[in-house]
């Protein structure tokens with residue numbers, strides 16, 4: 001479809017086609033920017049890029065999602081407030097050139113089926129897709145971890161969203177039928193096989209995450225503040241990653257109630273994520289599901305990033321046959337839930353949750369039974 005659009009708009013076939021997936025996070029939420037652990041999987045929803053070289057330094061780009069065109073020059077890349085959808089590509093292009101990679105002008109079409117503003121990392125898929133696109137079109141030799149870091153830089157330092165590394169990392173390095181366990185401090189990782197008798201079902205609350213960015217920044221500051229308070233008390237810690245539940249108990253008096261709860265979420269979520277990867281590798285899937293459920297409760301009560309719609313979807317999920325675990329996924333304040341469901345029950349589960357959601361709140365929930373898939377830099 002992207003190819004057809006390209007032909008229609010630019011009157012020729014594209015030289016290069018690449019795609020990058022969205023992601024769902026199984027467990028390890030709001031831990032990445034605390035140097036912690038995450039366990040996402042890339043999903044079979046993609047942002048695709050098609051393009052061909054031009055002889056000059058001009059980029060002409062069309063978004064199929066926004067039905068809009070933009071143009072810029074590689075020698076003076078600035079943020080565009082009118083075509084905001086183009087800023088991810090601009091940021092990636094700018095930082096690649098700043099790192100010494102020589103790009104050429106290009107005609108580009110991109111778009112896909114990762115729902116936007118839904119907590120499935122459509123923006124990371126655009127950034128990683130753009131990086132993969134340049135790798136192919138300009139013949140660059142890019143290491144996959146470098147590609148993830150560069151894509152994140154585009155989001156942090158060009159677009160101006162202070163996210164962690166998880167989303168770009170999984171979109172670049174995901175693996176078919178596997179989740180990815182990542183240590184966000186040193187970026188060491190391993191792929192963990194998912195069982196074929198369980199399915200990942202995503203339920204989209206349909207609520208756009210309007211509060212997400214400001215509240216995300218507030219959480220980030222609260223995490224840093226709790227670390228500096230604990231350090232004043234004499235605890236050695238560079239980030240919440242270094243803090244244990246026992247440290248929190250002994251540091252109680254220096255933390256306000258709110259800081260204690262924020263820190264407790266991160267500390268216990270790291271514990272849950274480490275246990276989750278162990279049980280996925282050599283334990284029972286039921287225990288994995290319990291850890292997902294506990295993660296939701298912690299995000300809801302201690303971290304306070306859930307909302308009525310997400311809680312409703314999760315509570316409906318918890319009642320369904322074949323459900324192993326259910327929680328909100330991504331930054332929160334809307335977006336999606338992730339559910340681990342026995343394969344045989346997956347379709348009925350998705351229908352029942354959507355029906356229940358309609359009944360309870362009068363809202364429509366899209367549901368996707370997902371397949372874990374390869375990242376853009378995995379060949």
Ligand code: GLA
Nearest residue numbers: 029030163164165166330331
């Ligand atoms: C967003 C950010 C990620 C991560 C999650 C919460 O998706 O982009 O870096 O912090 O929220 O786990």
